[in-house]
Amino acid sequence: MTNATDLTWLWILLAVLVVAGLLYVLLAPRGRGAKKPPTLDEHSPDQAEAPEAGGEVETLPESAAAPSTETPAPTAGRLTRLRDRLARSGSPLGSALLAVLSRDSLTEDDWDEIEEILLLADVGAGPTGEIVDGLRTRVRVEGVRDPAAVRAMLRSALLEIIDPELDRSLATQRVTREDGVTVPAVTLVVGVNGTGKTTTVGKLARVLVADGSSVVLGAADTFRAAAADQLETWGARVGVPTVRSEREGGDPASVAFDAVRRGREDGTDVVLVDTAGRLQNKAGLMDELGKIRRVITKEAPLAEVLLVLDATTGQNGMTQARVFGEVAGVTGIVLTKLDGTAKGGIVVAVQRELGVPVKLVGLGEGPDDLAPFDPAEFVDALLGDPA
Numbered sequence: 001m002t003n004a005t006d007l008t009w010l011w012i013l014l015a016v017l018v019v020a021g022l023l024y025v026l027l028a029p030r031g032r033g034a035k036k037p038p039t040l041d042e043h044s045p046d047q048a049e050a051p052e053a054g055g056e057v058e059t060l061p062e063s064a065a066a067p068s069t070e071t072p073a074p075t076a077g078r079l080t081r082l083r084d085r086l087a088r089s090g091s092p093l094g095s096a097l098l099a100v101l102s103r104d105s106l107t108e109d110d111w112d113e114i115e116e117i118l119l120l121a122d123v124g125a126g127p128t129g130e131i132v133d134g135l136r137t138r139v140r141v142e143g144v145r146d147p148a149a150v151r152a153m154l155r156s157a158l159l160e161i162i163d164p165e166l167d168r169s170l171a172t173q174r175v176t177r178e179d180g181v182t183v184p185a186v187t188l189v190v191g192v193n194g195t196g197k198t199t200t201v202g203k204l205a206r207v208l209v210a211d212g213s214s215v216v217l218g219a220a221d222t223f224r225a226a227a228a229d230q231l232e233t234w235g236a237r238v239g240v241p242t243v244r245s246e247r248e249g250g251d252p253a254s255v256a257f258d259a260v261r262r263g264r265e266d267g268t269d270v271v272l273v274d275t276a277g278r279l280q281n282k283a284g285l286m287d288e289l290g291k292i293r294r295v296i297t298k299e300a301p302l303a304e305v306l307l308v309l310d311a312t313t314g315q316n317g318m319t320q321a322r323v324f325g326e327v328a329g330v331t332g333i334v335l336t337k338l339d340g341t342a343k344g345g346i347v348v349a350v351q352r353e354l355g356v357p358v359k360l361v362g363l364g365e366g367p368d369d370l371a372p373f374d375p376a377e378f379v380d381a382l383l384g385d386p387a
């Protein structure tokens, strides 16, 4: 018995020693330099996400981390700032006319030359005839000779044909519907591909933001996915949201509707809707634009329909202008790429053709190279500074 009891105690002692040894092996710090238990500081998010030693750490500039918006150039004075580019589009016209009109006595050949200069500058046949008749009468009656008088005469003839009385303002005020709900001023932007439509919508958003309006963009050009991306980028630069389709080839009318609804819900001043405007045929265009118009006007009346025309296409662009004029109910023209043509006379031709005013002109690819059109500034740029 005594022997058995002694052995039991021995076994218990051994077991205690083994457990103590095991605990020591498992829990004791492993040698020198062993890691201290982590503190709160060591768990800061910065360190947790820091790359391994030796890796490159890119410090993003503040602007990249939090995108900041740009302040567009003020609208007033834009045409003056862009006057040189405007002058390039019309200087051959202005200086050539001044040179002929300043001749001692004007012959029939001189008058033919004047007519040719106007036609070459894309003024169009009808307006050219009117300008020549007007000038002939004034020269006969007033016998204009000195350079300043010739310049003044030509200035008033060109100004008259461009018509400074036309209302070139854009409707950008919110309106109240019959049911008492206030809705944004909706502008539909139409025109064939490549005329600068999407770019113009982006630039116009900047014009409106510069003037203190809030804006929503509608990317109803669902035909080309990149057009929506392009528009979104333009908008983001000035803090303007873009409503777009989830998928390429989505229904443009539904995007237009969503954009207008978003504008109404957000209390936005202006909704600008970009369209694809593929000129497959007149019936197709009429269908597409007709549907977009119908759907938009369920939410808000259309304040403006702006037709974007590329000034460099000259008289060819007139055919497009006619078709859009018939199907889209155009209220104003945006003449783009006026910086890239010497045929500024297209301003006159297109206004005459459609019976609606040129409201804005594009004078470059820069974000603020879109300016409200001012007839006097335009004519002065055509004629250049007096000698």
Ligand SMILES: Nc1nc2c(ncn2[C@@H]2O[C@H](COP(=O)(O)OP(=O)(O)OP(=O)(O)O)[C@@H](O)[C@H]2O)c(=O)[nH]1
Pocket: 191, 192, 193, 194, 195, 196, 197, 198, 199, 200, 221, 224, 227, 275, 276, 336, 337, 338, 339, 340, 361, 362, 363, 364, 365, 369
């Ligand atoms: N020089 C100059 N280029 C311009 C002007 N306006 C637009 N552009 C350029 O014209 C090209 C076509 O512009 P977009 O806005 O993509 O044309 P779009 O009509 O929307 O074409 P789609 O989206 O295909 O319908 C771009 O390279 C623009 O930078 C302008 O006033 N002057």
